[in-house]
Amino acid sequence: MIVRPLDNLGRIVLPKELRGMLGIEDSDLVEFFVTEDGLMIKKYYAGACRFCGIVNQLAYFKGCIICSDCIQLLKASEVVSKPDVPPGELPAKFKRRGLEVTLQELSALLEQYPEKSQYEIAAMMGLSPSRISQLKKQLNIKQLMS
Ligand SMILES: [Zn+2]
Known part of the structure; x- marks a missing residue:
């Protein structure tokens, strides 16, 4: 020392x-x-x-x-530490889609594929199953009000 x-x-x-x-x-x-x-x-x-x-x-x-x-090391470390999109968090391209458009798409898919599960529909739309569940409720409300 x-x-x-x-x-x-x-x-x-x-x-x-x-x-x-x-x-x-x-x-x-x-x-x-x-x-x-x-x-x-x-x-x-x-x-x-x-x-x-x-x-x-x-x-x-x-x-x-x-x-x-x-x-090279920086590139490698970026891939390792890159945060995944947290569950429930949607990719940006889907966030920009307006609610009205999303509801129309969901409504069309539900009519077209009545046998598909909520999970399958969610995967098709790039949304989470819980979001599909919310949207379905909104669709039902809309249908009741129309
Ligand atoms: Zn160096």
Whole structure:
């Protein structure tokens, strides 16, 4: 463990042995950021991957330099962590469909396929069975009122 005091301007000296370990030489740029464990100081590479520090096969994306390996990793992690549409939550394309149109479609399907179950009808319309149940009630109300 190395302990060093801050001076009155908040500066510290990085001990020579530490700089040697990190490959930091006089006048090199360092970057530092706060992590969960405290302050992280790294040698700054202007033309290096933001994530792993590699200096070849780089691409520039939204203000960051990223290497092709990390791009592949990012793509893979996006697929893994992509949230599924929660149950009961409908895909956007079905949400935009107006209620009136949805009711007409449901009414037409129910007439066309009277033997099909609520689940089958739901699958055909891309809606949840509970939504079909709600819509059926609305249809019944409409029919009673007409
Ligand atoms: Zn990288």
